[in-house]
Amino acid sequence: MNQLQSMRVFVKVADLGSFVGAATALDLSTAVITRHVADLETRLGTRLLNRTTRRLSLTEAGRTYLERVRHILDDLEGVEQMVVARNHEPVGTLRIVAPVVFGLHTLAPVVQSYAARYPDVVPDVTLADRQVDLVEEGFDVGILATRHMRSGSIVTRRLTTGYMTVCATPAYLAQHGTPTRPEDLLNHPCLARSSEHGGEEKVFATPEGGEVRVRPGNAIGANNTEMLRQFALLGMGVAILPSYLIGRDLASGRLVPLLTDYRLPQVEITIAYPSRLHLPAKVRTFIDHLVEHFQQTSPPARAPRVIVPARSVPEPMANVEVRPTVAAAAVALPAGAVRRLPKVPRARIVASSSV
Template identity: 50%
Template sequence: MDRLQSMRVFAKVIEQGSFARAAQALDMSNAVVTRHVADLEDHLGTRLMNRTTRKLSLTETGHAYLERVLQILQEVEDAEAIASSQSKKPAGILRIYSHLGFGQQQLAHLLPLYASQYPDVTLDVTLSDRTVDLVEDGFDVGIFINLQKFDANMIARQLAVSEALLCASPDYVRRHGAPEELEDISRHSCLNFSYEQLRHQWPVKGPDGSLINIPVTGKVVSNNGDLLRHCAIAGMGITIRPSFALGDDLAAGKLVRLLADYELGRLPVMLVYPSRRLLSAKVRTFVDFMSKQFPRPEHDPWQTT
């Protein structure tokens, strides 16, 4: 007996609600469908369904068995899809969603590398901080940071961790001095996000692990981190930004890190896609490409100090 085929037939009978409709859907005779189910029950030594002339119903054992059978059949289908996709050439439109800051500061440098390897793939990229539903909005893959929400049913792979950094320009530090203690931040001009949770205070974790909310004020408030970054470089105040947005500026000396002994948060950078099922070659190659760019998912690759 082909047990896997018998599982498929059993699942189709339940799906269709009758042996006759299952036989038609599978292009088999009624006798062959009946034989598959009977052989399966004989092998298991238990009845999976109750049959009458009008109705089929699963036994308690049949319910439990069907649940596992459906999982097994899905895994088999996924394995076959992966094997099949290995021989397909990546092509077509790859729709990518990315967190705005990460897209501007990092993805913009990486996409040309991917495009050079897979010239038949057209990249359609959307950058935003808004919440998106990858399936509903038609995206193939998305890059999120931990402050953004995504469907827990998605496949998620961590690429890296980005630490939030407190920074200012050398010119600002020369004119106003650098804060030496957490409380000093409140006396400085702070470049604030307009998000309610960050507009009036910054949560900072001290060396002992305790969390302290520092009141902040300033003359610039924005919902755009890149604008705040440029204002910081121009010497307008102190800002908090993830390391992936500031690494190049720190390395170039445009910004200096402040209060490095304090932790302002660690932000996982997540690569998310809807399903492993029938994963296309263009998605598979992009997932593999991004994973190779970030071989240490628990590491912050943008830290310079």
């Protein structure tokens, strides 16, 4: 028989002084109650109760055992109540993981407002530009700009959309001219992540519904987009950065959005958590808080258009290739090359978690 249940039965028998009374209180038969007590005595190798036809009494061993067992059962009940409370009331440490730049520029005010709203929860934030296994690494919530995760048991939910924006400072544009077409990027120093050094193909959706593919050569590389933002603010070139990183710079005029008639692939930001089953209150409330925050602060459907007078830029006709077939899109482009394509279905872009 179940030892824990036998202990509960023994305490009830001792408190009521009756097998029949314990059977009634626990909704069990008298035979089952008797068997539980007998199993305990067999396990312990000692008698716990003195039985007569009129009454029951505890032996010395029974009194000692009852005192200790009562404490054990009380502690167990307290633990169960604590676990239930933690699942229904936001409390405890909440382990969060997010990409570095997104965390530094976007997550801090959300965590601050959540902590003020739920003071019994202690947020513990980890910023990491790598693939994350939420289950193995013990995270409660992950904010990700990627679908590449090593755990198959996670649940994901779209949080917001980031827009990649071509930008530069007003001073840089005044000195070097303003790009008005994707091809014009070939005539400007481009700022990009080190992994893209040598030129990564950029796919722009045109106003007419087609695509232009450009592979500009990079002048300056960095392994962090915040560093690229700093380079851009120093007027060192043209950068393509996510909207959540440069939103304040665009609003203040420190950076100017370029090529606003063209669209780059979006960056889907998702929230991930290990399972929907028995979701702790601290996780559930944080997810709801995140969604509420980003619903209130979502970016517009597309980046605002800002008109900047452009200087004339030499026409890079030697680097432009026009092909009428979709198959041409599969041909590799050398650094500094451009291909303009007719309208074709756009493939879904999966963003890196390091954005």
